[in-house]
Amino acid sequence: MKNITHLQSICTTNAVFCLAFSPDGHTLAAGTGSYYGAGNLLLYPFNTSLDPQAVSPFISEPHSIPLTQQGIHPNNPQMRKRQQSLSATALHFTPDAKHLWVATSGVSRNKGPLLHFELSEDNLALPIRVNLINMHHHYPDGFVHYDNQLFICGHNLTGAADEYIYQIDIDSNRTSPSSSNRLLLMNRQFITPSKKQRGFGLDFTSDLSFCPNQPLTEHIVRVEGLGSLTVISHKLMHSVPVEHPILCLAQDANNPRFITGNAAGQLHHWWFNGQWQHQSIEADRLCAIAAELTLEDPSLGCGSVIAIQMLPEHQGWLSLHANGVVIYWHDYQVLCYQRVSHTGSPRCLSLHPNKPLLAIGLKPDSQGLGQGIILLDISQWLMDTQVTRQNAVDARNAPFDKLYFTPEPGLPPQAIRGQLSSLTNLALAVRDERCDKAELKALLNDLQNDAYFVNLARESQNNKVQAFESQLKGALSDSCHWWEESWRYTECWPIIKAVLNNTTLPSPAQPAKAQARSHAANDFSQQNITDNNLLRYLSRVWAFIKKHK
Numbered sequence: 159m160k161n162i163t164h165l166q167s168i169c170t171t172n173a174v175f176c177l178a179f180s181p182d183g184h185t186l187a188a189g190t191g192s193y194y195g196a197g198n199l200l201l202y203p204f205n206t207s208l209d210p211q212a213v214s215p216f217i218s219e220p221h222s223i224p225l226t227q228q229g230i231h232p233n234n235p236q237m238r239k240r241q242q243s244l245s246a247t248a249l250h251f252t253p254d255a256k257h258l259w260v261a262t263s264g265v266s267r268n269k270g271p272l273l274h275f276e277l278s279e280d281n282l283a284l285p286i287r288v289n290l291i292n293m294h295h296h297y298p299d300g301f302v303h304y305d306n307q308l309f310i311c312g313h314n315l316t317g318a319a320d321e322y323i324y325q326i327d328i329d330s331n332r333t334s335p336s337s338s339n340r341l342l343l344m345n346r347q348f349i350t351p352s353k354k355q356r357g358f359g360l361d362f363t364s365d366l367s368f369c370p371n372q373p374l375t376e377h378i379v380r381v382e383g384l385g386s387l388t389v390i391s392h393k394l395m396h397s398v399p400v401e402h403p404i405l406c407l408a409q410d411a412n413n414p415r416f417i418t419g420n421a422a423g424q425l426h427h428w429w430f431n432g433q434w435q436h437q438s439i440e441a442d443r444l445c446a447i448a449a450e451l452t453l454e455d456p457s458l459g460c461g462s463v464i465a466i467q468m469l470p471e472h473q474g475w476l477s478l479h480a481n482g483v484v485i486y487w488h489d490y491q492v493l494c495y496q497r498v499s500h501t502g503s504p505r506c507l508s509l510h511p512n513k514p515l516l517a518i519g520l521k522p523d524s525q526g527l528g529q530g531i532i533l534l535d536i537s538q539w540l541m542d543t544q545v546t547r548q549n550a551v552d553a554r555n556a557p558f559d560k561l562y563f564t565p566e567p568g569l570p571p572q573a574i575r576g577q578l579s580s581l582t583n584l585a586l587a588v589r590d591e592r593c594d595k596a597e598l599k600a601l602l603n604d605l606q607n608d609a610y611f612v613n614l615a616r617e618s619q620n621n622k623v624q625a626f627e628s629q630l631k632g633a634l635s636d637s638c639h640w641w642e643e644s645w646r647y648t649e650c651w652p653i654i655k656a657v658l659n660n661t662t663l664p665s666p667a668q669p670a671k672a673q674a675r676s677h678a679a680n681d682f683s684q685q686n687i688t689d690n691n692l693l694r695y696l697s698r699v700w701a702f703i704k705k706h707k
Contacts, residue, residue: 162484162496163535165515170530172196174519177508177531178249178258179204185277186508186517187258188220188531189246195265197225197245199258199275225262227271227287244270248338250301250308252330259308260285263297267315270297288326290389296320300340300350303332309392311341311350317403319352319361322391333604334577339406339465339506342416345430345593349416351404352397359397360404360418360434398434408466408475414583414593419463419477423448427490439490447483447495465507467516470572472579472641473540478507478518486539494539502528512572514540569640570633574610577601578637585650588663595657602658605630627658 175197176189184204191197200220225244247270248261256277262270273285290298296312296319303309308328312320323341335343342349352361402420409416415429417439425439448461461479468475474488482499485492502520509516514537522529569575584598605611606626618625631651638647652664 162498162516162539163537164498165533165535168202168531168533170200171198172245173505173521173529174531175505175521176246176249177506177517177519178251179508179510179517180251180255181253181511182255183511183513184255186531187249187251188519189225189249189260191225191245191247191263193245193266195225195243195245195263197243197262199223199225199246199260199273223275223285225260225273227262227264247297247299248301248340250303250336250338252303252328253332254330257328257330259301261298261301261310263299267297269293269295269312272298272310288389290324293320293322293324298324300338302335302337302341302343302348303328303330304335304343305333306331309341309343309348311348313340313351317351317353317358319350319394321394323348323350323363323394325390325392333608334573334580334601337409339408342407342409344409344416345414346597348392348394349407350394351407351418352394353403354397354399357399358401358403359399360407360428361394361397362434363392364395400436405463406465408468410468410475414587417466417475419466421462423461423463423479425463425477439487440492443492444485447485447492448481464504467507467509469509469540470576472643476507476509476516476536478504480504484516484518484534486536498534499528499532501525502530569636571610574605574608574633575637575640577605577608578634579641581605581634581654582638582646582650585653585657588657589649589653595663598654598657602630602654627655630654630658 170188170190172190172192174188174190178187179185180187186202186204188200188202189197190200200222202220225246226241227244242264244262244264245267246260247263250259251257252259258275258277260273260275262273264270269290272288272290274288275285290310290312293312296314298310298312300311301308306327306329308326310324310326312324314320337343340350348363350361352359400418400420402422402424404418404420407416407418410427413429415427418426418428418436420426423444424441425444426436427439428434428436444461461481461483463477464480465478466475467478474486474493477485477487479485480503482497482502482504483495484498485495487493498518499520502523504518505521506519507516514535516534516536518532518534520528520530520532570578581598581601584593584601587593588595588598611626611629614629615622615625618628634651634654635647638644655661656663
């Protein structure tokens, strides 16, 4: 398999702790800093045409904004403290790419404010600062955006989580939850890594605790330039212990599961079956990769998993490790891997929204070298993997030369396909009785009110409900065929249709093996078997079971 193409390296003054491409792909935001603050927000204009003759994918030098705060003196509210520098810890663009939220930490990783930047083509407005007053000894470092609400988690220097998830209403709507490497919203629960007195763990909120009608704590925050702002806090209710500190997590796009990476270089996938359970992913293979790619700088430690990036359209996922290795995964199996950095240690990554480009942020090594950003072209990985999958599964007769960034004409937009993926995952969870129909119904309502389906319904002669059902059926069928997972449509559509029409769910089909054994058992119980023909009858039953095994 061909290697990743290294497009460009960019040096920065300090370590790059967070990266984010804007949803339109026109800007790369980078947050820098250090243990002592001294951070900046860097906004790189991006050349989306990616002309091969261009010297750099970036149009010009970045717009650099120092990250600072000036607090109120504790003994005299009329006085201001000396201005202090901050370090960036997390970034989040709103879907319209007009607003950027920056989480920060102060000197020695003390609490820092949230900074809200309003972006425009002409200038960059001064940030609005939001101080989470209940976050005493932690700094914000993870975002989830859902509906018109932004949720924030916090951790301290040792990795212990703040006991609350904070909720702020913002003027930007998002129909499906975003995620970060420190905070997930899944199965109506928030999930974040944590550290306890007796070890490490994952912290969870109780079910439905993010519902705005059930706030646990509510307080008013004074915001510069905005007056007052209501912040709702949701308490983390319980924890699941783990052996090693978890550094990152991401929701699996193909299953109702999520994946975690820890400081020991291990990956686990998690699922809910009455309680949260987890299992190691390719532990022996990861050890072999770490042994093969020996570190020249022992200060970088082992191959700790720094970040996980899910790829759209069921193309798998990437894991980024502290030793500079990127691993490409599909169905929890290693497809390929490559060391992309020999100086500096990776701290974060971001995938371009519509091009096969990966940006990785680095902190300096023990020699003080290597901090900056590297830009990689991963298209060859994706192309080679798709060709391999096509050779293994003869799903189509057409030439297999597509990328997931260039879908076939007539498919729904990528945002809708992402929601359809979540829809099938929920349908499978309902089928397996791992969740109720309410969440599936809520997502169907979101899709029905989406502008894409609303516009299609206007062109139809049927009523609104019938038009939506017809358009949803076609979009789901086409998307599953594009993903080469037609089984998803076959298994999920009857469940989705039943929920949509408020009818009884179809009974799950009985597997062939279980059906064969059931028939054999019924025959055995209903026959009047005598001692003389017992052996003959058991032989016939055994032959019947072997045939369907």
